[in-house]
Amino acid sequence: MKILVPISKVPDTTSKIAFTDNNTKFSTDNVQFIMNPTDEWYALTRALELKEKIGGEVVAINVGLAENEQIIRKALAIGADSAVRVDLDPTDAYQVAVEIAEHAKSGGYDIIITGKETIDYNSYEVGGMIAEALGWNAVALVSKLEVEGTKALATRDIEGGTETLEVHLPVVICATKDLAAARIPNMKGIMSARTKPLAVVAPSGAAKLTSIASYTLPEKEKQVKMISPDNVGELVRLLHEEAKVI
Amino acid sequence: MSVLSLIEVSEGKIKKASYEAAYYASKVAESLGTDAVAVVLGTSSSDELSNLGNYGIKKVLHANDARFDTFDSRAHTKAIADAANASGAAVVVLSFGPNGKLLGPRLSVRLKAGYVPGANELPAFTGNDLHVTRNVFSGKAKASYLTSTEKKIIAVSPNSLSPVKVAGTATVEAFASSVTDADFTTVTKSVDKVVGQVPLTEADIVVSAGRGLKGPENWGMIEELARDLGAATACSRPVSDVDWRPHHEHVGQTGITIKPNLYIAIGISGAIQHLAGVNQSKVIVVINTDPEAPFFKAADYGIVGDAFQVVPALIAEVKKFKSAVH
Numbered sequence: 001m002k003i004l005v006p007i008s009k010v011p012d013t014t015s016k017i018a019f020t021d022n023n024t025k026f027s028t029d030n031v032q033f034i035m036n037p038t039d040e041w042y043a044l045t046r047a048l049e050l051k052e053k054i055g056g057e058v059v060a061i062n063v064g065l066a067e068n069e070q071i072i073r074k075a076l077a078i079g080a081d082s083a084v085r086v087d088l089d090p091t092d093a094y095q096v097a098v099e100i101a102e103h104a105k106s107g108g109y110d111i112i113i114t115g116k117e118t119i120d121y122n123s124y125e126v127g128g129m130i131a132e133a134l135g136w137n138a139v140a141l142v143s144k145l146e147v148e149g150t151k152a153l154a155t156r157d158i159e160g161g162t163e164t165l166e167v168h169l170p171v172v173i174c175a176t177k178d179l180a181a182a183r184i185p186n187m188k189g190i191m192s193a194r195t196k197p198l199a200v201v202a203p204s205g206a207a208k209l210t211s212i213a214s215y216t217l218p219e220k221e222k223q224v225k226m227i228s229p230d231n232v233g234e235l236v237r238l239l240h241e242e243a244k245v246i
Numbered sequence: 247m248s249v250l251s252l253i254e255v256s257e258g259k260i261k262k263a264s265y266e267a268a269y270y271a272s273k274v275a276e277s278l279g280t281d282a283v284a285v286v287l288g289t290s291s292s293d294e295l296s297n298l299g300n301y302g303i304k305k306v307l308h309a310n311d312a313r314f315d316t317f318d319s320r321a322h323t324k325a326i327a328d329a330a331n332a333s334g335a336a337v338v339v340l341s342f343g344p345n346g347k348l349l350g351p352r353l354s355v356r357l358k359a360g361y362v363p364g365a366n367e368l369p370a371f372t373g374n375d376l377h378v379t380r381n382v383f384s385g386k387a388k389a390s391y392l393t394s395t396e397k398k399i400i401a402v403s404p405n406s407l408s409p410v411k412v413a414g415t416a417t418v419e420a421f422a423s424s425v426t427d428a429d430f431t432t433v434t435k436s437v438d439k440v441v442g443q444v445p446l447t448e449a450d451i452v453v454s455a456g457r458g459l460k461g462p463e464n465w466g467m468i469e470e471l472a473r474d475l476g477a478a479t480a481c482s483r484p485v486s487d488v489d490w491r492p493h494h495e496h497v498g499q500t501g502i503t504i505k506p507n508l509y510i511a512i513g514i515s516g517a518i519q520h521l522a523g524v525n526q527s528k529v530i531v532v533i534n535t536d537p538e539a540p541f542f543k544a545a546d547y548g549i550v551g552d553a554f555q556v557v558p559a560l561i562a563e564v565k566k567f568k569s570a571v572h
Contacts, residue, residue, distance in 0.1 A: 013499060013518055017386045037500060094354065094361075119499060119522070121382050121389075123363040124342075128319065128351030137320050137431055140348045153435065158344050159261065160445025162494075164435040165317070174348075177501055178493055209360040213377060213392040224532075224542050229551025232559040235531065236567045238547060243529045245508040246451070246475065246567070 001056030001147065003047040004112045006100050006130070007075050008036040009068050010120045019215045026120075026215070035071040038175060039115030040078070045180035046145055047113050048079045054147060056110075057081050061103060063096045065089050069198065076193035077185035083196070088203035091211060093121075097129030098206035104134060111152065112136075112172045113145075127174035137167045140174035248283045249275040250335035252326055253298065253306070254345060255290045262448055263341040263402075265301055269409035270402045271339040272302025273368050278336060283307065285329035285421065287314035287322055292418040299414035307333065307421035317345055318432035323352040325423035330357060332421075335397060337369075337376070342401035343447075350401040360393025364403040384499065384522035404447070405505050405528070446495065449478035451508045454497060454524075456482035458513015458534065458553055462490035467557045468512065474564045480504070482514045498523035513553045516541020533557070 011017075011031045018027040047058045060075035060083040062068050072083045086099040104112060114127040124140070131138035143162065144155035152171055155164045185193070227235050239246045251271030253264040268284060275282035281304045286295055288311065295306045307329050314322065326349065330338050338353060340346045342364040354361035362369075362378050366388075369378035376398050382389045446452065453472040459465065465479075472479045479495060486496035497504050499522040509527035514520060516532065516539055524530070525544055532545040533556050542548045549556055 011383075013384075013522065017383045019387070041500070093351070097351070097355070119384060122384060122503075124347045125351045125354075125361065125363055128348040129355050131319070131348070132323060132352035132355035135320070137318065138348055138352070139319070139432075141344050156344065157494075158437075158439075159256070159263075159448055161437065161439035163437040166433040166435050168431050177496065209354065209358070209395055210362065210391055210393045213390045215382070215390075216388045218387075222544060222546060224545045224548045226548050226550070229549050229556050229559075232549070232556060233563045233566075235547055235549065235560065236563045239508065239529070239531070240567065243508070243546065245529050246564075 001050060001054050001111070002107070002109045003050060003056065003058050004104055004107065004109045005039070005044045005047050005058060005060050005075070005080065006112065006114050006126060007039045007044065007060050007062050007071060008115070008118045009033050009062070009064060009071050010036045010118050013119060017217065019217070023214050023216065024212070033071070035074055036115050036118045040075070041182035042175035042177070042179040043113040043115045044075055044078060044080065045183050046175065048183070049180055050145070050147055059084060059107070061086070061100055063088055063090050063099045072198060073193045074185065076196045076198070077189040078183055079189060081196065083198045085198060085200050086203050087200050092208040093123060093125035094129060094209045095206050097126045097133060099203055100126070101130045101133035102204045103201065104130065110169045111147070114172070114174045116174065116176050124174070127172050131172035134170075136170050136172055138172035138174070139165055139167060141176045142173050143176050143178040145173055145179060247278070247280045247336050248333045249278065249280060249337045249339065250330050250333050251282060251284050251303070252338070252340040252346070252349065253284045253286045253295075254341065254343070255286060255288050258290045258294060260294060260298070261341070261343075263343050263404045265409055266404065266407055267339050267341045267402050268298050268301035268303050270368065270400070270407060271337075274337050274339060275302070277368070277371065280336070281305065283333045283335070284416065285309075285326055287325055288312070289315055295418050296415045299416035300411045301409055302412055302414070303416045306416045306418045308418050309421045309423055313430050316430070316432055316434045318430055319345070319348040319352060320431075321425050321429040323349055323356055324429060325425050326353060327356045328423040329421060330397065338397065338399045340399070340401050342403045346401045350399055353399050357397045357399070358395060359397035359399050360395040361399040361401070362391045362393065363401045365400050366403050366406045369400065381526060385526045403505070405507065440494070444476065444478040446478045446480055446497070446502060447504060449504075449506050451475050451477035451510075452480050452504060452506045452527075453477045453510045453512070454480035454482070454514060455485070455512040455553070456514030457484050465491070467561065471557060471561050471564065474561060474568060482520050511541055512557060514541060515539045516544060
C-alpha cells in the first residue's frame with residue numbers, strides 16, 4: 001500500500017489577518033506558519049495507521065518554496081517515510097493539484113489522502129482536482145476509511161448524516177474530522193526526520209486558472225446590543241422585528 | 247450560450263441548496279442576457295423538476311437514470327461536463343455542499359475552467375472577466391476572485407442568497423450523457439441519516455451550547471429551545487471531546503462550518519477556533535455568565551446571565567411568540 005499525503009502550509013489560526021500592496025497580497029509580517037491542521041491530524045495520521053495495519057509506505061508532498069521544508073520535516077517526524085517538495089510558489093489551487101497529480105502519475109500510489117479545506121482559503125479544491133487530473137475516483141468529507149484488498153470503504157458526510165461508499169483503488173480521499181487521532185512527533189521521530197529523504201523536484205509549469213484581484217477586511221467590529229437577563233422577551237421581539245430571523 | 251446550474255436530487259426531491267443554485271444561475275443568466283438551464287442527474291419526476299421555473303430556470307436537462315442515485319464524483323463530473331458542452335454553458339453554477347466540493351474542482355480540471363468555491367455574492371462581468379467575492383480566512387476577510395477562462399464555474403455558498411420566486415414552468419427534456427456502465431464504480435453500502443431533527447448544515451436556526459452547561463444531563467432545555475424554534479442543535483469542541491454530545495454536532499474550525507440565519511450560543515466563550523466555524527452566521531446571539539467572554543465581540547445580541555435562568559425564560563417567551571403568530 002503506497003499512500004501519498006499532500007500537505008499545505010497555512011497561517012496559524014490566531015494570526016492577525018492583514019493585507020499589503022494595495023490589498024492585493026496577504027501580509028506575512030509576524031505570521032507564524034503551520035501545517036494545515038486537518039492535513040496533519042486526519043490525513044497524515046490515517047495514512048500512517050493504514051500503513052501500520054497493512055504495510056506499505058507513506059510519502060508527504062508539498063508544493064512550495066524551500067521555506068516550507070520546516071513543515072515537511074514535521075510530517076517526516078510524525079512518521080512519513082519520505083517527502084517530495086515541488087519547487088514552485090503556486091498562485092492557485094489548480095497549479096498545486098496539477099503538480100501533485102504529475103508526481104502521482106508515475107509514483108505507483110494506491111491512495112492519496114488530503115486534509116479538509118485549508119484554514120486560510122477554505123476552498124476545498126485540491127483533492128477533487130488531483131482526482132480528475134489522474135482520472136481517479138474520489139470521496140470527500142471522509143470521517144472513516146478502511147482498505148480491504150483492492151477496495152476502500154469510505155464513510156462521508158452528506159446532508160443530515162453520513163453514508164458509506166465502496167470504491168476501487170486507486171482513489172483520492174479528502175479527510176474530515178474524526179478520520180484519525182492526531183499524533184505528536186516524539187524525539188525519535190524528530191531525530192530520524194533529519195535524515196529521511198526529501199526530494200526537491202522542478203514544477204511542470206501549469207498555468208493558473210484563477211487569481212485574487214483584491215482582499216477586503218470587515219469594516220468594523222459588530223456592535224453588540226446587550227439585553228437584560230430579566231427581559232428575555234425583548235430578545236424575541238428584536239429577533240422577530242429587527243433582525244427578522246424568527 | 248447559457249448558464250447551467252447543477253440541481254441535486256435526493257429521493258427524487260430537489261435539495262434545498264439547489265434551489266439557491268438555480269436562482270443564482272438565473273441571476274447570472276440575466277446579467278449575461280441568456281437563459282438559465284439546469285441539469286439533473288438521477289431519479290426524479292417532471293412535476294418536481296418543472297417547479298424550477300419558479301427559480302428562473304427555462305429548461306431542465308434530466309438524466310432520469312437510477313445509476314446516478316449513487317454519488318460517484320467521476321461519473322457525475324463526466325455527465326455534467328457533457329451537459330455544459332451540449333448547452334453551450336458560459337458559466338456552470340453548483341452548490342458548495344458535500345457533492346459540490348468534489349464536482350466543482352473536478353469540472354474545473356475537466357473543462358479547464360476557472361473555479362470559484364463558496365461564492366457569497368453574485369458575480370460581475372467585464373468583457374471575458376468574471377469577478378466574484380468569497381470569504382477567506384474563516385470569514386475574517388473577503389477576496390475578490392478573477393477568472394478569464396472560456397467557461398467558468400461557481401459553487402454558491404449555502405444561505406448566501408434568498409431566492410425570490412417568479413411565475414414560470416421549466417421545460418423538462420430527457421438528457422443522455424456519454425457515461426457508460428463502466429463509469430459507475432461506486433457502491434453505496436449504508437446510509438445513516440439523523441432522523442426527526444433538522445440537519446445541522448441545512449438549518450436556518452442553530453442552538454448551540456458549550457461547557458457552561460456543566461454536564462450532558464442539562465441539554466434537555468437546549469433541545470427544547472431548538473424544537474420550539476425549529477432549529478438544529480450544535481456544540482463546542484470541548485463538549486464533543488468529552489462526549490457530552492455526539493461528534494457530528496461539533497461546530498468550529500476542526501468540526502463543521504455553518505452559516506445559519508440565526509446562531510444562538512449558550513455557555514460558549516467564543517475561542518477563535520469556534521468562531522471560525524460560525525462567524526458567517528447572519529445573526530449571532532450570545533448568552534454567557536462572563537461579560538468578558540470574547541464571543542460578545544462577534545455577537546449581534548448578547549445577554550450576560552446564567553443559562554439555567556435565561557434559557558427557560560427564553561423558551562417561555564418563544565412559546566408565547568409562536569402561539570401568537572400561529
